[in-house]
Amino acid sequence: MATADPLILVVDDEHSVRQALERALRLEGFAVQTAGGGRAALDAVAARPPAAVVLDVTMPDLDGVSVVRRMRAGGVDVPVCILSARDDVDDRVAGLQAGADDYLVKPFAIAELCARLHALLRRNGHGTGTGPLVAGDVLVDAKRRIASYAGRELDLTRREFELLEAFVRHPGQVLSRDQLLSQVWGYTTEVETNVVDVFVGYLRRKLEAEGEPRVLQTVRGVGWALRP
Numbered sequence: 028m029a030t031a032d033p034l035i036l037v038v039d040d041e042h043s044v045r046q047a048l049e050r051a052l053r054l055e056g057f058a059v060q061t062a063g064g065g066r067a068a069l070d071a072v073a074a075r076p077p078a079a080v081v082l083d084v085t086m087p088d089l090d091g092v093s094v095v096r097r098m099r100a101g102g103v104d105v106p107v108c109i110l111s112a113r114d115d116v117d118d119r120v121a122g123l124q125a126g127a128d129d130y131l132v133k134p135f136a137i138a139e140l141c142a143r144l145h146a147l148l149r150r151n152g153h154g155t156g157t158g159p160l161v162a163g164d165v166l167v168d169a170k171r172r173i174a175s176y177a178g179r180e181l182d183l184t185r186r187e188f189e190l191l192e193a194f195v196r197h198p199g200q201v202l203s204r205d206q207l208l209s210q211v212w213g214y215t216t217e218v219e220t221n222v223v224d225v226f227v228g229y230l231r232r233k234l235e236a237e238g239e240p241r242v243l244q245t246v247r248g249v250g251w252a253l254r255p
Contacts, residue, residue, distance in 0.1 A: 033078035033148055034058045038068040038094070039110070040086045048081065051137045051209040054193060054202070057144070065089025072103055079147050081140070084111040084122065092125045099126035106147035108140070137210060138189060162198035163255020165234075165242060167191055176234050176242075186211065187230050190223075194243065194253035203250040227251055 035057045037048045045061045052059045060077065062068040065086050072080070080098075084091040095107055108129040109122045119130045129143050159168040164177040167188070174181045174191055183191065189211045193202065202210075204223045212222065231243050244254050 034060060034075070035144065036060050036062060036068065036071055036077040036080045038062045038065070038080065038086075038091070039083040040064055040088075041083075044083070047209050048137075048140075050206060052081075052141070052144075054196065054206060054210040055137075055141045056196060065091065065094040068094050069097060072098060072105070076103065076105055079106040079108065079144055081108050081110060081144070082127070084109055084113065084118075092122055092127075095122070095125040095127050106150070108143055108147065110135070136212075160192065160195045162195045162253055163242065164239075165191070165195055165253065165255060167195045177239055179237065179239075181233050183230070183233060186226055187233065190226050190230055194251070198253050198255060201246045201250050201252045206250070 035052055037045055037052070037059060038061070039045050039048070040063055042063070045063065049059045049061055060071060060075070062071045066089050068080070068082065069089075071077075082091045082094060091109055091111070095109070098105070098107070106128045107126070108131055109127045110131050110133060111118060111122070112133045113119075114132045122130050128147055131140060131143060159166055159170075161167075165175070167174045169192060172188065174183055174188055181191075190207065193207060193210050207223045208220070211226075227243065227245075231241065234243060235241060242253055242255050244252050246252055
């Protein structure tokens, strides 16, 4: 298991977005705090400086660019990744010139946000648990993109690899369809789809291709759990 739990402050005025990002980032191994607006974000940073901030631009009380400016003016130098639906060069430049470290355009994949956060934290000296993950006989090495079961290397697609990684990060824990949609596919709202069920089936077939015992268990009505 990854050992580090850097605190990420997620700032967005939409409750559903905050909830989805919190759930996805926790699954990725981060500790998460949320704020519903720019002023609440400044209060949260003052009370407990996070390892990084994920910050929406458009908020009714105080926009994200203003939040970054005030943080930098106050000597707060934590990494900031701005989220915005605006893809114009001028908007990106404004955010970066205000002191943001990265700028991600909506809609985005959760996997990309997590990768950017890991990169920001590495630059600032925070370890984020990048070594191989092991759960029983299942190993996932995200850095080398290698996965194996009982010593046999698995030939996985990108989605299958990310799905297995989500399970290995939380061995024994039941993960729901919505959690996996958020973590692996990047959906930030509830959707009707059986894509998780389909990919769990694909992954099981590859895990059990040579008669290995089933480790990816169905918990009826709840979700799935990796039980080595």
